[in-house]
Amino acid sequence: MAAVPWRCGEVSLRHGPACGGRDPGARRGTGAGPRTGPGARTGRHAHPQRGRAPVRLGQLVGARTRLASLGRRALPRPRPRPLLPLFEAGVGIDVVHPSADLSPYKLLVLPGHYLLSAENAERIRAFVADGGSLLASFFTGIVDEHDRVHTGGCPAPMGDVLGVRVEEFWPAAVDEAVPLRAPAGDAPEPAPAPASLWREDVKLTGARAELFFAGPDWDDDRPAVTVHTHGAGTARYLATRPDPVAMRAVVDRSLADAGVAPVLPGLHTGVQATIRHGADHDVLILLNHTDDTHEVTLPADRRDLLDDRRPLVRHVALEPRGVAVLGSVLTSTPSPRRAL
Template sequence: TNFLAGLKSVDMYDWAPTMDVLSLDSYPDPNLDHAHIDAAMSYDTIRSAGGGKPWLLTEQAPSAVNWRSRNAAKAPGRMRLWSWQAVAQGADAIMYFQWRQSRGGAEKFHSGMVPHAGVDTRVFREVSSLGNELARVPELVGTRIHNRVALLSDWHSWWALELDSHPSEAVRHPDRALDHYAPLFDLGVGVDVVHPSADLSDYRLVIVPSLYLLSTEHADRLARFVADGGSLVVSFFSGIVDECDRVHLGGYPGPLREVLGISVEEFWPADAGAVFPVQGVSGSGDAPPTGTGDLWREDVTLKGARAELEFAGAEWAGRPAATVHTHGAGIARYIATRPDSATMRGLIVRACADAGVEPVLPVLPRGVQASIRTGDGYDVLVLLNHTGHAHEVELPTPRRDLLADGQPTTRRVTLAPQAVAVLGSHPTEPAPTTAPESA
């Protein structure tokens, strides 16, 4: 059964436990600058729904699709890059729709592996070349990804959040998830996208992006996670209703008030286009960047937490916009607005630092993605350059270039625009089976 990325009507977490193999159809829009980040979140979701098992990319377009209002072709190298991105994030198969481009019917302008022009074409050559590359790295099959950050997602909360008669119809689940996922992706931090019922014991940082529907049971698990030393980031309009869409009484955000050390009485959704200033609180260490918020505000009352970001406009000056609270051995943050991307990135950087979370590579150029798939005694690092500029990546230890003839060993990789590198762990000398004579 093939899921479709971002499909609201099908609860992937509900289906996944009944299935032997999970697969996904993925059609990122070449016209969108953030298309690869949207795809990345979908890939992390399906892998996480399957408990970390490898999954299959059963459908992608070799070039253009036929169903958008404007159907852009994939530029040379883009199909290869995006295919390797799926592999980097846990896919064990790369497939296409369709084999031969249809002559008639609604999908005749949807690209195929064999285009209307035949096999002597750029598209067919790129598909064939990718197949040859994938055949060079059989060691990737069955390997897994191990992340220390979890982003919570729940289809039931998605459905409930987007019902009518709410404070703002502009608060949408996919947007809110991406607002939190994108800065982690930008920082080079690996993420699992998991259901609130998932085992959180292996994670150091848990992100909760506007999880409107949250049961008391799942809220208690988050509180225990923090008390045991975990780091938590919760955004506005979370923990508002229970699993039956009934409001948690006593103040917002319901069963999360104690772990967050705050209380909210009333929502202040922003008008379309409204923007308001926010700033770091002096004396709170390295203050997050001064910036703006939009979409939503809440008048937060501190109940043990302290503000690390505050509203700066005349009417709201000094009111908390983001808070931090020590609970047990851990730290819990709350974000009461939607910060601009730079300010949000600053808050996520601080949360990662508190949690001891590090990127996949110590130094990674912006726009370059890194992912490590681990097998039995070895691992494979995949680097993907999503930018239009060449970048050089320094590796902490030497690795073998698995796509190069002879698999040369290197510690420095130069990535051309939209290029890919697949690097195996450096072979070590085997331990002797008997003690040497000198011993």
């Protein structure tokens, strides 16, 4: 059974029988907002490692928060899926706290960022206004750091940045397909595959829709994926969970807007590259996540820090599940222990 919609912008919010019929805004002894949500946690926060040069993409993960589900039998844990396409695109990612310095980054990803303080929302707003790109998924910006529902509608602290107002939540039933369509005159071949898990009744307040819900019980003009210009930057919002192909297309557009390039272009799917920078050197790490051997051609010679028999390499053969640690040549190179 699909859950009954949850209307935003009210302190006392009631769910239907699919969510247990409880009032999450009427917790005993408090006037706080709902502790329910489509996920179990926003994740564990971490600061970028010391000694790392700033990468160009960050994932914001808020302070660890316990969230009840909207109904244990009604919803699985959400997986907005923005991170796998980033891995497939070969870009580097940092997991950062919202209070961290955001200036080194070009793109921020907020996957289901349920808890967001007004202070941290202002930091993200300034980041986008200064030219950064933002990709936020459903159920973002619902409560503040005290677990109180933001007033002014959802996502109130980020509404002007995203250019949308969420009027109702419509969790999908287990295994329910959520049809999508492209804007009129821009229909791709084939049509987008159905989404899943979640949908929201989104009203545009400045954004434009990149994908729409396609019924059958909803009007065709309800946006599913939106994009909005805020200052010198852009912000996208996912009101559902697209399938992997559609999600990759959304992520690719966000990467293009942000000007984010792969760490090492041309890698085979399943081969990962990341760079760690020191004061006078850098170290390139290659990981083969597949069961096949893959050849990697480097743009310049590097020192093989795991094999002293090969002082300089330009071509690397990564064995199945293999790893290569390659230091820069023109500057001093640390020992493998120091590099890792």
